[in-house]
Amino acid sequence: MASEKKTQNYGKDLEDLAKKMGHDVPEFKFNPPLENAPVTQISQILTGWGNRIKDTFNMVEPKVKVLSEARLKVCDVCPIRRGNKCAPNLQIQHHITGNLVNGCGCNISAKTLSPSSHCPAGKW
Ligand code: SF4
Numbered sequence: 509m510a511s512e513k514k515t516q517n518y519g520k521d522l523e524d525l526a527k528k529m530g531h532d533v534p535e536f537k538f539n540p541p542l543e544n545a546p547v548t549q550i551s552q553i554l555t556g557w558g559n560r561i562k563d564t565f566n567m568v569e570p571k572v573k574v575l576s577e578a579r580l581k582v583c584d585v586c587p588i589r590r591g592n593k594c595a596p597n598l599q600i601q602h603h604i605t606g607n608l609v610n611g612c613g614c615n616i617s618a619k620t621l622s623p624s625s626h627c628p629a630g631k632w
Contacts, residue, residue, distance in 0.1 A: 529561060548624075556615075556622030563621060572623055579620040579632045586631070592616050594628065603630035 559576075562568050568576075583589050588598040588611045596613035612619070612628045619625050626632065 529564075552622045552625045553614075553618070556618035556620075556625060559621035560615075560618040568621065572621060575623060576617075576620040579627070580616070582627070582631050583616050583620065586629075588629075589616065594619070600629045603627075605630070 559568050559572060563573070583594070586594075586600070588595045588600045590598070592615055594611040594614050594616055596611045598611050599608045600611070601607070602609050609628050614625075
């Protein structure tokens, strides 16, 4: 099976790109650290941030935008949302299993724009 050698700092590249485009990039940390993330998770993060940037130009696919808005309504009332972040230091009961899980640490507005991403609590 092919594997990717993770020598690239994707988070920094995206942050630099967003700043070049005039976006204010808030401080956040991935949990677990992005360097340890599986390739599929990196792909989801890149998709989410790519769509987040596209969204500022109204260039997101309509069905992805509808999906994101539905997810954001769920996150809006979630007790472990802190600002625009799913707080990794807080726990919530998983919607399906009932197990306690931590927040993912993701930027919510970007994650909700990544169609293959999931809420760590199984809410979407
Ligand atoms: S992704 Fe899930 S756990 Fe995180 S803030 Fe949204 S609803 Fe809550």
